[in-house]
Amino acid sequence: MTMAITEPASLRLVYFAWVRERIGLPEETVTPPAGTATIADLVRWLKTRGEGYELAFENPAVVRAAIDQTHAKPATAIAGAREIAFFPPMTGG
Amino acid sequence: MTPLVRIQREDFDIGAEIAALTAGNPNIGAVVSFAGLCRDESGRLAALELEHYPGMAEAEIARVASEAAERWPLSGLVAIHRFGLIRPGEQIVLAIAASSHRREAFEAADFLMDYLKTRAPFWKREHLADGTLGGWVEAKADDDDAAKRWDQGV
Numbered sequence: 001m002t003m004a005i006t007e008p009a010s011l012r013l014v015y016f017a018w019v020r021e022r023i024g025l026p027e028e029t030v031t032p033p034a035g036t037a038t039i040a041d042l043v044r045w046l047k048t049r050g051e052g053y054e055l056a057f058e059n060p061a062v063v064r065a066a067i068d069q070t071h072a073k074p075a076t077a078i079a080g081a082r083e084i085a086f087f088p089p090m091t092g093g
Numbered sequence: 094m095t096p097l098v099r100i101q102r103e104d105f106d107i108g109a110e111i112a113a114l115t116a117g118n119p120n121i122g123a124v125v126s127f128a129g130l131c132r133d134e135s136g137r138l139a140a141l142e143l144e145h146y147p148g149m150a151e152a153e154i155a156r157v158a159s160e161a162a163e164r165w166p167l168s169g170l171v172a173i174h175r176f177g178l179i180r181p182g183e184q185i186v187l188a189i190a191a192s193s194h195r196r197e198a199f200e201a202a203d204f205l206m207d208y209l210k211t212r213a214p215f216w217k218r219e220h221l222a223d224g225t226l227g228g229w230v231e232a233k234a235d236d237d238d239a240a241k242r243w244d245q246g247v
Contacts, residue, residue: 017144017216018229069149071212085146085214089232092143092174092215093129093186093206 011078013046015056016087019063022056039065040074042084056086064089096158096170100150102177105187114169114191121168123195125202127188133181138227139220143176143185146214150174157208161190164204165197172205174215204243211240 014027032045043060046053057063065072066085078084097114099105107126115121131141154172162170169191179185186209190201211232219227 014146016146016214017218066146066149066214069146069152071153085149087146087214088216088229090211090214091217091230091232092145092213093210093236 011081012083014083014085016085018088019056019086023052037077037079038074039067039072039076039078039084042078043074043086062088094162094167094169096155096162096172098151098154098158098171099173100145100147100154101173101175104175104184105173107184107187107189110171110173110187110189114171114189118168118191120193121191122193123198124189124191125195125198127186127202127206128184129186129206131179131181131183131185133222137222138181139222139224140178140180141185141230142178142218142220144216144218145174145176149214150176153213154209157205157212160208161201161205165190165192165201167192167197167201170201170205172209174209174213176215178220207236207240207243210236 010029010031012027012029015023015025020026032042036042036045043057047057063086067076067078067081068083107128111124111126115124132138154174158170158172161167167190171187171189173187175185188202188205190198190205192198192201217230219230221227
C-alpha cells in the first residue's frame with residue numbers, strides 16, 4: 001500500500017496525563033491537512049485548534065509522542081500511522 | 094527465555110512470582126528482585142494514581158525486557174507494573190532477574206528498572222493527605238541519567 005504524504009488519512013490521536021487534561025479529551029480522530037509529514041508538523045497543526053491544544057503543546061520539547069505504540073521523535077514521519085499518542089515525560093516505576 | 098510482563102490493577106506476591114520463575118530450573122543460582130513501593134512523602138500523600146497507556150505499556154516493557162535478555166545470560170525475567178490508585182506502603186512495580194550467577198541478575202534487574210522508569214508509558218498523580226487532588230509527578234533528570242549510563246558501558 002502506498003500513501004501520499006500530502007494526503008494523510010484519518011488518524012486516531014490519544015492523550016495521557018496532563019496533555020489529556022489540557023486538551024480536554026482522552027482521544028479523537030482527526031484528518032490533518034495536506035503536508036503534515038512529521039510529528040512536529042502534526043503538533044504545529046494541533047496548536048492551531050484551540051486554547052487547550054496551545055496549552056498542552058506550549059513547550060513542544062517537553063511533550064513525548066508515540067506512533068502505533070512505539071516512541072517517536074519530532075522528526076519522525078507519520079505516513080501510514082494509525083494511532084499517535086502524546087503524553088508528558090514518563091514517571092512510572 | 095521469554096520475559097514475563099504483566100500490567101495489572103491488583104497487587105502481586107513477590108514470593109509467589111519468584112517461586113513460579115525458579116520452579117523446574119535447577120540451573121538458576123541467583124535471583125534478584127526489586128519492588129518499588131508508594132511513599133507517603135513524610136505524611137503529605139494519601140495515594141498515588143497511576144495512569145498508563147494500555148497496549149504500549151506492555152509492548153514497551155517487553156522491549157526493555159528483551160534488551161535485558163540479549164545483554165545478560167538470564168534464566169528468567171519478570172516485570173510487573175500496577176496501575177490505578179496505590180496507597181503508601183503498597184507495591185507499585187516488581188522486577189525479578191534470575192541467572193546462574195549473581196552479577197548478571199543484579200545488573201539485569203537494575204537495567205530493567207532504569208529503562209522502565211524512562212520508557213514505560215506510566216504517569217503518577219498525587220492525591221494529598223488533606224483529601225485534595227495534587228499535581229502530576231514530574232520526571233526526574235536523575236532517572237534519565239541512570240538509564241543513559243547503560244549506553245556508556247558499565
